[in-house]
Amino acid sequence: MTNYLEVKNLSKSFDSFQLHNISFTLPKGYIMGLIGPNGSGKTTTIKLILNMLKRNGGEIKIMGLDNVADEQKAKAELGVVFDTNYFSDDWQVTQVEKSISVFYPNWKSERFAEMLRKFHIAPTKKVKELSKGMQMKLMLACAFSYDAKLLILDEPTSGLDPVSRDELLQILSEYIEDGEHSVLFSTHITGDLERAADYITYISYGELFFSGSKDEFVDMFRIVKGGTEELSADLKEKAVGVRTFSTGFEALVKTEDTVAFSSLSIEPATIDEIVVFTSKKGDDYE
Ligand SMILES: Nc1ncnc2c1ncn2[C@@H]1O[C@H](COP(=O)(O)OP(=O)(O)OP(=O)(O)O)[C@@H](O)[C@H]1O
Missing domain, CATH: 3.40.50.300 (P-loop containing nucleotide triphosphate hydrolases)
Structure with missing residues (x-):
């Protein structure tokens, strides 16, 4: 090429x-x-x-x-x-x-x-x-x-x-x-x-x-979603970035790391989400 x-x-x-x-x-x-x-x-x-x-x-x-x-x-x-x-x-x-x-x-x-x-x-x-x-x-x-x-x-x-x-x-x-x-x-x-x-x-x-x-x-990451009580220490550790709300959270996770969280909702990530989460350098924010 x-x-x-x-x-x-x-x-x-x-x-x-x-x-x-x-x-x-x-x-x-x-x-x-x-x-x-x-x-x-x-x-x-x-x-x-x-x-x-x-x-x-x-x-x-x-x-x-x-x-x-x-x-x-x-x-x-x-x-x-x-x-x-x-x-x-x-x-x-x-x-x-x-x-x-x-x-x-x-x-x-x-x-x-x-x-x-x-x-x-x-x-x-x-x-x-x-x-x-x-x-x-x-x-x-x-x-x-x-x-x-x-x-x-x-x-x-x-x-x-x-x-x-x-x-x-x-x-x-x-x-x-x-x-x-x-x-x-x-x-x-x-x-x-x-x-x-x-x-x-x-x-x-x-x-x-x-x-x-x-x-x-786009395939490198997924968005994992769940209720507040489902945000485990393991998930926090593996997530590239986490966004918390009063009712739950959204986390950007490397696709290969999502197997451990198959009980939660896992969705494709958009380019916007990848950029926003990765440029926050993993900090929590609301
Ligand atoms: N001529 C220069 N002298 C000194 N610092 C510079 C110069 N040009 C750019 N910079 C610095 O380099 C960094 C990168 O700037 P650059 O314009 O490449 O970023 P960018 O990704 O295009 O940003 P934006 O999305 O805001 O346009 C900035 O911190 C900027 O202040």
Whole structure:
């Protein structure tokens, strides 16, 4: 299987934050969600991939190319979408095309025009006159016009209403349909992952918690529920996290540990539950 992105033992130190030995691979033709609580290192990881920050250790390959030594070649294959647009506010959409296309020898003007039609973006509009969702689509239209093979998006859905969010996820799903493109996107909205991601990389406070298929991730844990009196010391010990209520409890437990609790209610865990329980680091809370 060809990998479009390979991150190996990536490390970065800031004064008050360390990203430790992060490793993951994104194969060609798939979508990966990058998740983790605030301040976990998602944006730092993306900036390191884009060589916007200098790493302290590790290796990053974009379509087999070193992201630092072969930066220009690697970037020609990349499309980047941040949650704020990087065009000049006063540019008209036509000016955006003029300014961006010069960097990409394989830029297709017909494709850009087609994407503008598809996304209902008037070429005469100024960037500042476009809504956040439209600006996002404009960044995507650019990436599609030079046929970026790998799209990297930092929280692309964060400011979007549910309709625009759904539309964006649909666009990303269509983009990888031919098996020749891949997407890495960070998000706090786990519904986005349920809807669009094939793989999940979960970074928790600078450490890699998990990287692998979404199904594998969800299958690692179960939710065990019971009445107050059923919360045994053994269960507390085995649980990754416990939430107590006046009438009972819910605990996130590793799937292999649930056999001991088969008399209780055991349900599949959602991505949200896994993230919430694991990022509480096992503390009880109500
Ligand atoms: N240039 C920098 N200098 C010093 N510290 C930084 C720098 N950039 C990020 N950090 C710190 O690194 C940590 C991780 O930040 P990062 O933005 O990567 O997290 P994140 O997972 O993307 O968070 P969020 O979900 O809130 O966007 C934070 O504690 C942040 O303050």
